[in-house]
Amino acid sequence: MSFSLSIAAIRNKPLQEREMIVLMASLMSLQAFGIDAMLPALGQMASDMGADGNSRQYVIGAYFLGGGIGAFFPGAFADRFGRRPVLALALVSYFVLSLACSLATNYTLLLAFRLVQGVLCAGLSVVPAAIVRDQVGGDKMARLMSLIMMIFLVVPILAPAIGQGIMYLLGWRAIFGAMAFVSLFVSVWAWVRLPETLQDDNRQDIRAGTILRNMREALWARESIGYVVGAALVFGSLFGFLNSSQQLISETFGSGDYFALIFGGAVVGMVVANFTNSRIVERFGARRVSHAALLAFIIISIAQLVSASLQPQSLAEFIVLMSLSMATLGFVGANFSSIAMQPFYHIAGAASSAQTAVRMSTGAVLGAVIGGSYDGTAVPLAVSMLACSLAALAIVLFSERGHLFRRLNIGKRLP
Structure with a gap:
């Protein structure tokens, strides 16, 4: 009885902004852990299961693709039944399929489990953004999303080292067991502390026409589509780096023993950037900050291409430029995502679902193509980064009707 009363007391305690940020980051981080902890083990995994060449990347690509496909669905159900039930399904699926992956007997079965896991766990990417949009809008949402991303990015820094350590001690299958254990902890936390944030007057019907109408609205609005597709393009080049990072660092630069340290160091810049963004975005506006960053990404991509073309490129040059890009x-x-979500407070779940699906599926396909083009050098990656960033600039200019650096604040903003 006393235990039940304690749980009830904890559950009824209001969720403060700081805990909400950390909880949302933890939910999203399960996706990152399921990708980045795998990276050091790809070579051993491929060797044990008879996969050769660039096909080792499919363990990552299948999860990305599944996440992109699956992201079309959680938002509509979250807009009807609430955020908590959809998260619960995603968390249970993550736990069960992590254990299934650890028991896979061949490479094809492992890829099938990873694809299904990506589909069923897509809610972990979709629902947190909808929960934040339920409560805030405008540049404040961009600030909170930056803080969430800052905490979220601690996982890509640590996960490769954790995965490498687990592999050396217990074998690569134990990495999937660690995924299941971590998801169990986050599940209990969310079940006890996360309130339902969907307002009753924003509940949507589960009808094909309603769902398609809401998704079409979220994707075809001119002020949003540039930021959805633009994010898909630039993060597609990042997915290409994730897919090929183990080969680049181990084979191209011969530093496989230091993979976790090198990869984690490259991600540190993203953490610093998100922290900085959280401090400046409400002052300067999400558009101004993100437009300047996109132009900087183009310049750095040019430098990476020049450096990669001048053989032999040093590891130091590659990592410094990659860190700056990241x-x-x-x-x-965070800023592109927040800008794209601004007009859709009334259908936040469907909007997050549709936009996440486009970003993830497009990014997954681009990442697979870019990773598959690995030829022993960093040139294909550099070419792809430049092409994707230029295309992203073009589509953002379409959304902004040819003007950059304007400050707008649209969408409903809650106190």
Whole structure:
């Protein structure tokens, strides 16, 4: 009885902004852990299961693709039944399929489990943004999303080292067991502390026509589409780096023993960028900050291409330029997402679902193509980064009707 009363007391305690930020970051971080903890083990995993060449990347690509496909669905259900039930389904699926992956007997089965896991766990990427949009809008949402991303990015820094350590001690299958254990902890936390944030007057019907109408509205609004597609393009180049990072660092630069340290160091810039963004975005506006970051990404991509073309490129040059590129994405990600979500407070779940699906599926396909083009050098990655960033600039200019650096604040903003 006393235990039940304690749980009830904890559950009824209001969720403060700081805990909400950390909880949302933890939910999203499960996706990152399911990707980045795998990276050091790709070579051993491929060897044990008879996968060769660039096909080792499919363990990552299948999860990305599943996440993109699956993201079309959680938002509509979250807009009808609430945020908590959809998160519960995603968390249970993450736990069960992590264990299934650890028991896979061949590479094809492992890829199938990873694809299904990506589909069923897509709510972990979709619902947190809807929860934040339920409560705030405007540049304040961009600030909170930056703080969430800052905490979220601690996982890509630590996950490769954790995965590498687990692999050396227990084998690569134990990494999937660690995924299941971490998801269990986050599940209990969310069940006890996360309130339902969907307002009753914003509940939507589960009808094909309603769902398609809401998704079409979220994707075809001119002020949003540039930021959805633009984010998909620039993060597609990042996915290309994730897919090929183990080969680049281990084979191209011969530093596989230091993979976790090198990869984690490259992500630090994104953490710093998101922290900085959280401090400046309400002052300067999400558009001004993200437009400047996109232009910086283009310049750095040019420098990376020049450096990669001048053989032999040193590891130091590659990592410094890659770190700078990832830092600029720290200013792009949260701001692009927040700008794209601004007009859709009334259908936040469907909007987050549709936009996340486009970003993830497009990014997954681009990442697979870019990773598959690995030829022993960093040139294909550099070319792709430049092409994707230029295309992103063009589509953002379409949304902004040819003008950059304007400050607008649209959408409903809650106290």
